[in-house]
Amino acid sequence: MGPLQIREILQAAPDNQTVVVKGWVRTKRESKNAIFIALNDGSTIHNIQAVAEPGQFSAELLHTVTTGSCLKVTGQLIASMGSGQAVEVKLTELEVYGTADPDAYPLQPKKHSLEFLREIAHLRPRTNTFSAILRIRHALAFAVHQYFNDKGFFYLHTPVITASDAEGAGEMFRVTTLDLNNLPRTEEGAINFKEDFFGREANLTVSGQLEGELGAMALSKIYTFGPTFRAENSNTTRHLAEFWMIEPEMAFFELEDNMDLAEDFVKKVITYALIHCKDDLNFLQNRLEDEEKSKPQNERSLPLLEKLSFVVDNPFERLTYTEAIDILLKSKPHKEKKFQYPVGWGIDLSSEHERYLVEKHFKKPVILTNYPREIKSFYMKLDEDGKTVRAMDVLFPGIGEIIGGSQREENYEKLLGRVHEVGIDPENLWWYLETRKFGTAPHSGFGLGFERLVQFVTGMGNIRDVIPFPRYPKSAEF
Structure with a gap:
């Protein structure tokens, strides 16, 4: 089963029992009476302190114990005499698994910028901030699967490689085995994709929704949770080229059922994080409060835990898009021309409009419809x-928007009309349209970008900091 993790050791009652600890050095400090080594193995935000007496180990061995080096220590678990920890390890044995040259190791015991840490994404999980984020990310992913399993959903694996564009955006990554230096051509001079691996154009998926609907038409309730890709040349704090999507699809659900599920779902998974990630969330809240101190009072965000409780504790306000536009038109920011983007029926609401409705007008999460x-x-x-x-x-x-969904069009003629209307070739979606011919039924679903959820729960300002190895324009190094 392997050694006890530091998370488990810190919870044990100290009784001079022998423990073995394996982890990476966060700090080492020496005094005339003792040597203190803080170790962390990633299982918790908290370090465990190992204490050695001066002269207990050779100077040569201790010289290799530096920030970033990996150790195995053995000793007695005793009550700590210092503040900040209940227990510590009184060392009897010390083994260095791997050294870290202090002149070369980039993670020193000081504050590093998030921009710098993105350049060393292979090492940033060793920092407190990113280890906390990754543990919360795990907890949220587990909560997603647990929630849907308990609700009777089936986990459906939809294709990563597809010939359809669910969003109609056209910003997709192409998948090909063709020799780019010697592309086959048709008589008209176009690329001959019939010579490609799949015999046609293929791309990385932007959504598993369309295939998810097929599963719902047989299994009633399914969900997908997998990687999706957008070849959008965007460098904002809200966009990634590769991210994970959660997409439930439900037969016999109409719009009201869909809203009920979405509200219950996000409340339950956030509650799971609040219960199981207290230490990490407290750490991230303190980190954010330090950042907020430099902002004017009126620009400061809600404390992280208060923001999460804001979602969990409040019933979501439900109103139509038309009602929302009326509210925005009557709002003080609109009348004083403080909105950056114009307001009017037919616009695609911007984040500033959505946040006004949530934070200023209703002071609770909102679901907009129709x-x-x-x-x-x-x-x-x-x-x-x-x-x-x-x-x-x-x-x-x-x-702003964290979930987008709808009741799907189950009527064949109406759906076919919309396909023609937006300029999609029906032949490319024959299989999707055909489900409306054979036992069609009302059905609904929604999509939640997992990184957007993790970003909300952790309070991080940039979505590139909530996925282990972010992919964005001109960046695919790790």
Whole structure:
């Protein structure tokens, strides 16, 4: 089963029992009476202190114990005499697994910028900030699977390589085995994709939704949780080229059912993190409070734990897009021309509009429904007025939209009409359209970008800092 982790040792009652600790050195300090080594193995935000007496180990051995080196220590677990920890290890044996040259090791006991840490993404998980983020990311992923399993959903693995574009955006990464230096051509001079591996153009998926709907039409309730890709040349703090999506699809769910599920889902997974990641969340909250001190009082964000409780403890306000536009038009920021982007029926709401509704007007999370058909995807069910669709977006404080979903169009003729309307070749989606011919049923679903959720729960300002190895324009090094 391997050695006890530091998380487990720190919870043990000290009784002079022998323990073996393996981990990386965070700090070492020496005094005339003792040598103190702080070790961490990534299982917790907290270090364990190992204490040696002067002269107990050779100077040559101690010289190799530097920040970043990896050790195995053996000793007695005793009550700590110092503040900040309940127990410590009184050393009897010390073995250095791997040294870290202090002149070359980039993670020294000081504050490093997040920009610098992105340049050393292979080492940044060893910092307190990123180890906390990665533990919270794990907890949230576990909570997602646990939630859907307990609700009777089946986990469906949808393709990573696809010939369809679920979003219609056209910003996709191409997958090919063709020799780019000697591309086969048709008589017209175009690239002959019939010579490619799949005999046609293929790309990395932007969404598992369309295939997820196929699963829901047989298994009733499914969810996908996998990597998705967008070849969008964006360098904002909210975009990645590779990220993970959670996409449940449910047969026999209408819009109201979809909203109920989305609200319950995000509340439950955030609650799981609040219960199981207390130490990490407290650390990140303190870190954010230090950053906020430099901002004017009116620009400071809610404390992290208060923001999470804001979502968990409040019923989500539900209103239509049209009602939201009316509120925005009557708002003080609109009248005083303080919004950066204009407000009017038919616009795609910007983050500033969404945050105003959540943070200023309702002071609770919001679900907007029934958006204009022109700004939403072809697969969303048309309302009876023919102008709007049965879409829903869940809006959070500080981040705006975190979930987007809809009731799907189950009527074959209406869906086919929308496919033609947006300029998609029906032949490319024959299999999707065919489900509306054979036992069609009302069904709904939504999508949640996992990194957006992790960013919200951890309070990090840049989405590149909540995934181990971020992919964005001109960056795929690690």
